[in-house]
Amino acid sequence: MSEKMTIEGENLISSKRAAELSGYAQDYIGQLARKSLIEGKRIGGLWYVSLESLNGYKSRAELYTPRPPQTNATSSEHDSVISFDGRDYVSAARAAKITGYNPDYVGQLARSGKVLSRQIGNRWYVDREELVKHKSEKDALLGAVQAEAVGVSHHTASTSTPRLSSEPFFTYRTDGQDLIPRPSNPKIGYKEIFGEHAEEDRKKNPISIREQTVLEEPSGEEEEEYTPREPRAGNKRVLWTVLMVGATAIVAAGMFFVFKKDAPGSLAQNGTVNVRVGGPIETISDFFNRLLGKELVYKKGK
Known part of the structure; x- marks a missing residue:
């Protein structure tokens, strides 16, 4: 279709051509035509607008100064x-x-x-x-x-006038000095420093000192004496008797175990014989040690 058209004696141009001449976008020109802000006709899906109407709208738009919207600021x-x-x-x-x-x-x-x-x-x-x-x-x-709560004392402001003095407010001392000031007179007594009731205060809080007694070592006469006791004469006869009885018991036990081992019914199901000989021998040896050992007797000297 052509870019120019005459309808009812009015010359119209296409929206594309109007965009090239006015500098507006083609969609914007179509929007102006739909809102009837400029004269135009829609033919076959395309908008044809009047160039004079478009130029008049453009001149009015250039004269318009946009203003920000003003709200009615009614203070509360x-x-x-x-x-x-x-x-x-x-x-x-x-x-x-x-x-x-x-x-x-x-x-x-x-x-x-x-x-x-x-x-x-x-x-x-x-x-x-x-x-x-x-x-x-x-x-x-x-x-x-x-x-x-934090331990800061609150002092009321003093209304008196400040005292003017030539002396310094602070006196700085070195760290090497004594923490407790020494008296000017070293011979001054305890009462003069801490008051008249110092002695009474000291008596009120006695400090108990624990004493320990030292034990003296016993003298040579009081030392214990070690006197080995000699075996009695009757022990020899008992000793020989016990030896004979013990030997006879050992021989009899050995013969018993030998005959018991050779007997056909003495074997267990596993083919082993459980024989414990050490038990009687240890018992007999302990008895002899108690019997033959020397007896120690302690006597305290007078």
């Missing part, structure tokens, strides 16, 4: 501050911003009557000066409690 200060009897009352929300309190806490103060307040509808208004004074008292109390 007028709604949050009211006056009664020459005193300013602020709303709970405004008071919370001033003091940093929560609005619910401000309402609680108003309901409890701790600050001067008025209720209008369902909103609480509190006196600004009373609320600020209440906050100052609470802050001072909190500061005193915190100072007491």
Whole structure:
């Protein structure tokens, strides 16, 4: 299709050609035509607009100065501050911003009557000066409690005039000096330093000293004497008797085990014989040791 067209005696050009002549985008020119901001016709899906109408819109647009949208800034200060009897009352929300309190806490103060307040509808208004004074008292109390907790003493400010003196405020001393000052007179007594009741104080707190007795070593006469006891004469006869009996028992036990081993019924099912000879021999040897050993007798000298 051609870029120019005459409809009802009016010369129209295509939106593509109008974009090239005006500098606008083709879609923007079609949008202006759809909104009837410029004269135009749609034929076969394409927009044909009047060049004169487009130039007139462009000239008006160049004269238009855009302005940012202005909001109606109505301050809420007028709604949050009211006056009664020459005193300013602020709303709970405004008071919370001033003091940093929560609005619910401000309402609680108003309901409890701790600050001067008025209720209008369902909103609480509190006196600004009373609320600020209440906050100052609470802050001072909190500061005193915190100072007491950390051990910092609070001193009231002195109203007297400062004393003017040529002496230095601080006297610096070296670290090598004594921690406790020494008295100027070394012969001064304990009472002169610590007071008249120093002796009584010292008597009130006695210190018990534990004493230990040293044991003396016994002399040579008191030492214990070691006297070996000689075996009695009757022991020899008992010794020979025991030896004979023991030898006879050993021979009899050996013959018994020999005959028992040769007997055909003495074998166990595994083909072994369980014979324990060491038990009797150890018993006999222990008996002889107790019998023949020398007896030690300790006597304490007089």
